[in-house]
Amino acid sequence: MADRVPLDFDPPVRQIRALLLGVDDRDLAAPTPCPDWSVAALLDHLMGLSVAFTMAARKRAGAAGTDGPPPEPSAEHLSRHWRSRLPVLLAELSIAWKDPAAWTGTALAGGVTLPATAMGTVAMNELIMHGWDLARATEQDYAADPRALEMLVEFLGQGSADGTPGLFGPRVPVDPEEDLLTRALALAGRDPAWRPPRRRRVPSGTATGG
Template identity: 70%
Template sequence: MAARLPLDLDPPVRQLRALLLGVGDRELTAPTPCPGWSVATLLDHLISLAEAFTQAARKGADASGDGPPAPPSAGHLPPHWRSRLPVLLEELATAWQEPAAWRGAARAGGVTMPARELGAVAANELVMHGWDLARATGQDFAADPRVLATLIDFLAAGPPGGTPGFLGPRVRLDPEEDTDLARALSLAGRDPRWRPPRRDVPPAQRHREQPPAARPA
């Protein structure tokens, strides 16, 4: 009988891969729920975290070295990200399907911790950044309920004020917003109500889009 894993990273990876198909070139400069990050910056971060957490699962060398990873940058996003990122995400999910990935200690982002906790961090990154990408590009998002349940327990154990570089301060929810996804988002320091700012239409385009005035009979 196969050993049961603490978490299955395949559902959030599959959803992220599907969301990537909905990212056009025009969306790369769009803002995301991550302050100061464009979609291109978020994609660059996803490439780095996929590589780092795959190495962590394999108990390999920390891709970021001994210190924290370099800040993500839209300028660093490779031109072939559409073909590269889905493969990296699939390798990440596959690496954490091995029971050995969850044993002992593991290291990513210059931080060493129990592998079970680091696997939960990886799941949180995938879910939260999947939601970030969906909101920024106007796509639907629905997280796996089993993954959400684990993340809620994991995030609830953290400090309410957040963890610098990882989680922001918790966001207060209204009673009608209290779903599992909203709860996980708020515990991770995200506002479930976030929407991208409306882009102003240039005056010339607004003029073109106005219907012609009705002529008097």
Template identity: 45%
Template sequence: MIDLGPAAREIVRLLDGVGDDLTGPTPCPGYSVAALLDHIMGLSLAFAWGARKTPHEEREGDVSAPGKATAEHLDPRWREVLPGRLTALAEAWREPGAWEGMTEVAGVTMPGEMMGIVALDEVVLHGWDLARATGQSFTCDPASTEAVLAFTAATAQPDQAAGREGLFGPVIEIPGDAPAFDRLLGFAGRDPGWRPAQAA
């Protein structure tokens, strides 16, 4: 079990620094800040359902399908709603049962212990995306960094190419002596030096 709380709280901290103009680019190709926020809104709910193993008929909420988040779909109440969703997500994964057995999120079924790492990966990477897109600093706790580095390094192996398609972009080579967080970004297909001007 890994605590998703620190990563979730970091996104909540970032929300105060997000301005009213949500049209700017993010490190996620094709995603504006608004679309990224829509994706975070959806994943927070979906992975909480996965942790609780909530039956499909009880999963209430309008969630964009994976890869289909848009600015137009973003709930205008995101500033009020998202902190609660992120807190609930972290709380759901603190339950031992969340990490046991099989669970399903967005049509993908896997062991709970693996799904929990995928959830952490989503929160950490998209937290960094949001920070970079809005000109803010981003801090990742050591335990989350270690877990996400191991996950992204595993997905970057040549025999995992099919599985990472649609999840991460092409691996970006980062020096082996670079900070661990920079290396996990590279494995996830992200440039640690990304700035909004690069996407202009």
């Protein structure tokens, strides 16, 4: 059914679910490319956006995450069961956007109403950008579906170079000949060169517990 809708959410969902397997508890406090967000806060955001965009696809006005802005993500708010719950929420998101009806009319998420095609594209952008954020923060490899990236580059290129508060930061200059992922990241206000600070390694043989 995915070939009947503009975007297939399966690839980014599979990518994030694979990345989750590489997240160690010690990673949760690590910084991410999102200013002031730890990995735990990023995971909390992924859980919230999964619910909100699933409800948007299903046209469930009044459901969680639809009628008003989401709460600020935080490590404290992250569910203790995120390892089992987040993969399920991501799968439900992908299934919801397989329905051609999800792409018709308008859709509501975070208190914002958009044409459904635009909302679906925003949802895809969130998955790809935050998938990359998670991969970089936890030093894992990341790849994105070229077909989705082509649409995102076109979509993001239509926005303001100064960014959109709450969605995109100011564009980061990059060579127009760069690959699609790098261009999409820069258009969304990400620094494609971002790397986490080097972690201090505990010397072997050093006691770490009491």
